[in-house]
Amino acid sequence: MTDSDLDRVIAAVRERIDPDEAERRALSDAASELESRVHDALADLSVDADVLQVGSTARGTWLSGDRDIDLFVRFPDDLSREELETYGLEVGHAVLPDGHEEYAEHPYVKGTYDGFDVDLVPCYDVPTAPDIRSAVDRTPFHNAYLVSHLDDELAADVRVFKRFLKGIGAYGSDLRTEGFSGYLAELLILEYGGFESLLRAAADWTPPVSFDPEDHGTRTFSDPLVVIDPTDPERNVAAVCSAENVARLQHYARDVLDDPRESLFFRADPDPLDSEGVREQLERRQTTPAAIVFDTPDLVEDQLYPQLRKSVSGVAAELDRRDFDVFRKAAFAKNRAVLFFELAVAERPTVERHTGPPVHVRQHAEGFFDAYADDDEAYGPFLDGDRFVVEREREFTSAEAFLTSEALFDVALGTHVEEILRAGEYEVLVGESVAQLAGEFGAEFGAYFDPRP
């Protein structure tokens, strides 16, 4: 393969993702009109504030079809939090009369204008990024840094890279994806001077990989990928990015360099499975599926997915500890949430082996021996090498017995998940009956049984 193959693929991708002149103008007109409305609204307030368009649409790195306009209203940092919120919402409602309030670190107004989704976010005007009073205060610094460093060509490569990350499923710093944020993607393009050089470098990374564009970092991080925020020496922009997503980028960088193809940038999800399809897979694999199913708690995704993952890991660790070998595990969430376990071993003998101390550790050994010597249910104590061993009755001889017992609640679970389970508001499915979940989770099962890097 020659570079020109990759160039041709990139050109074809750009055909599809570069906003055209009309789109750019429409966006620019809308942003100008919104900014001028903000100025009008601010004029009615006795406070010195300005407005700033931020985000990908402010710096030419959005993908065609994205309809997000982010406007930040910067207030003096001697304002109280309460004043900031009051002013912010007042301006928001004035600019977007049909908008509604949402809540991130503080409330803001979200609405639509001329077909665009508009966020109108109040923030503090602080002298430097490390001075921020809330997370959103950092955004104007990011925006200023990128606007001053990205030219049109680099912005185009950012778009291609973002499309690539979307294609391979690694785009987004939300806690469900744990991938690459837009800002991180932009900094990496800046770091390597373009998409192809980034691919060639990433293909050979040996994590941990560290960058410090402004050479001002003051902390060390244990993350697989470290990019010191050029506007904040104490922050790793890639803190959320998991080792798996770093590996994902490395793998697909090699893949697309080796075999450039447009389809990688626009990859379709695996076909969903219906219940018959799920049954066929299970029949083929001869594993035992088990699912804990409950109504999804009312949480934002950034809270929900960490809780689901913690719960899945906690239950899986306990299943493993009880010798029910977890072959693979997953968490799904729509209206209902599913903690899913595929077991290689779902049943165990009634006896379990319990190894005691070496006989020569007298006090412990005597204690162990005495504890079991008169236990008619146990075999032993007998010797295996220099240690005592007993074969005693196992608490749960099937994974189902454990999952439907109260012992389930002793596991480390996500807070809200634990509440739901303790309240008994869940169902345990074991074996073929999990196939009925395909109605709601067909796409998830499709991806589960067709796993890709």
Add this chain to the structure above:
Amino acid sequence: MTDSDLDRVIAAVRERIDPDEAERRALSDAASELESRVHDALADLSVDADVLQVGSTARGTWLSGDRDIDLFVRFPDDLSREELETYGLEVGHAVLPDGHEEYAEHPYVKGTYDGFDVDLVPCYDVPTAPDIRSAVDRTPFHNAYLVSHLDDELAADVRVFKRFLKGIGAYGSDLRTEGFSGYLAELLILEYGGFESLLRAAADWTPPVSFDPEDHGTRTFSDPLVVIDPTDPERNVAAVCSAENVARLQHYARDVLDDPRESLFFRADPDPLDSEGVREQLERRQTTPAAIVFDTPDLVEDQLYPQLRKSVSGVAAELDRRDFDVFRKAAFAKNRAVLFFELAVAERPTVERHTGPPVHVRQHAEGFFDAYADDDEAYGPFLDGDRFVVEREREFTSAEAFLTSEALFDVALGTHVEEILRAGEYEVLVGESVAQLAGEFGAEFGAYFDPRP
């Protein structure tokens, strides 16, 4: 419990094991007559040799009812091996006209006289034990050392200790038992000055435990118990004694001190099980038994048992490696031999997980990915953290499939066992059908399902 309880138990044991005057006299008379026959036979030979009674009956440490008389005929060490054997057998047949030849390191004559079992063994008269030309040459040195160090009281304690070792199943330096030899028992009594002091000390041992009665050891040993031979600075008398038998002595030393009772010295074997009893045990345990059964190869026990143990360990390790969890294992031998495995997991899914290299180890990662990328039978490669994983078809989904396959022969087996298996002269039983083995191995199954320290 007071010491006097232990004293009373010891006195009661001695009632049963101390040879009475009549037995001593009968033995002494028989030994004298045999020695004089040896002298007569030697007189007809043109060689300067002497005769020596050795073994427990020579030093008053035998247990009542033992009927063994060991006579060693010491020949000059300038004799060739061939001459030694010729002279030895000539004397042997002259002394024991109805005797037959047996073979240890060289041939010797075994026969009976006046109700005693007599071994008439030729050996070399070497200056010191380290000069020995064959293992039996060492015996006269051991005998001389013990005769000069054991008085009647110590000899009595040796008898009690030997009876104790028999009771707990730790007596014998054969490779089936891997326990305490008579000579080792005698040296330990000498070391501690008596049975009770030995018990009190052993109860607190922290292996490795080392003794060097003559303070002349020249080597280090990695055995759990080291007793440097007082007649040979390079030899550990306890080399054969397993960690398990050291632990066994420690446990029962504590036990008999804590609760002195005669029954420990004369313990009966567990009740044998019939096939119904074996089935009941398996039903209770819910394990899956598997047995490889073949005609016992024609080997002495010291060759047979190490081979059986090696074979059992080899097969068990491979079963474990293939994820069939071996719960317990054993080897039985009578006319037939049995490699016995009790499995906690006897079946596995059709898929097995295969973890590849971290993605960043580029060459290996690419090799792994390419090897499975087009494999329609495999799931993946996908990512788990920074590594590739595939789920591929498992070679054997049941322990039975493995045990009845040729893959069995790839396991490290005892030489003769491997020959038999390769010749196909074996049977594999899995599940309830193993119960039929109770006809031949009822005692072994009885002990297996009633395991004691």
